[in-house]
Amino acid sequence: MVETLKLLQFGDSVFPVGAFSFSNGLEAAVEHGVVHDRDTLRDFVRTITRLAATADGVALLAGHRAVAAGDLDRIRRADEAVHLRKVNEEMRAMSVRMGQKLAEASARIVGESLLKERIGGAADGVPVTYPVALGVLFAELGIGEQDAFAAHQYGAASMVLGAALRLIRVDHLDAQSILFAVNAHVADDYRDVRGADLDDMQGFAPHLDILAGAHQHAHVRMFMN
Structure with missing residues (x-):
């Protein structure tokens, strides 16, 4: 029961890592007409969660498994793999800023841990990234890798859907219906x-990278990516 409560706390979409500042690419998709209604939003969210699984999700599992071995170098390599695969600047910024915030919050709330040690080692030029930090944190809290992976996937979907409520004409029940459907794929x-x-990580989505590049130079933006 205690582990479940820890999962709910740190996996909560309102946990203060700054997720509300990002749309995970949705704002640009709306601006360019890629997403414009409930159906296109559902397809977009599913694309995002699939990419989250095959790229960041692999790194999350690597970070989680590294904890059992006390392998700080493997955690660093997982962070590096995430950072190098973020082709556009905004997605890199999202991963690093949320990762740093999660690691800092963990250090204050949980105390001494491999994640706190990893923060101190980030001066080597490899930043802490969100999926790896989440995997390490959950492992140290005694939460299994399947639940850690599920929380990560849920967060990717809920970030987009939270942004959608501010960007297009969908209501909260539309968003919850989409979340329910997408969760079935986890x-x-x-x-x-x-x-x-880590060598198997893949996030091939050129359309999303093009949208992210356009968003980076937009004059008016509600979200940071």
Whole structure:
């Protein structure tokens, strides 16, 4: 029961890591007409969660598994893998800022940990990233990797849907219906990536990268990405 409460606390979409500042690419997708109603929003959210599984999700599992071995270098390599695969500047900024905030919050709330040690080692030029920090934190809190992966996927979807309520004409029940449908894929996504290693990480989505590049130079923006 205690582990479940810890999962709910640190996996909560309102946990103060700055997720509300990001749309995970949705703002640009709306501006360019890629997303304009409930159906296109559902397809977009599913694309985001699939990419979250095959890229960041693999790194999250690597970070989680590194805790059992006390392998700080493997955690650093997972962070590096995430950072190098963020092609556009805004997605890199999102991953690093949220990762740093989570690590700092963990240090204050939880105390001494491998994640706190990793913050101190980030001066080597490899920043702490959100998915790896989440995996490490949950492992240290005694939360299993499947639940950690599920929380990460839930967060990716809820970030987009929270932004959607401010960007297009959908209501809260539309958003919850989409979240319910997308969540049904989490177990399949986990099975697809649980045997992957860092070299297998993939996030091929050129359309999203183009939208992110356009968003970076937009004159008016509600979100940071």
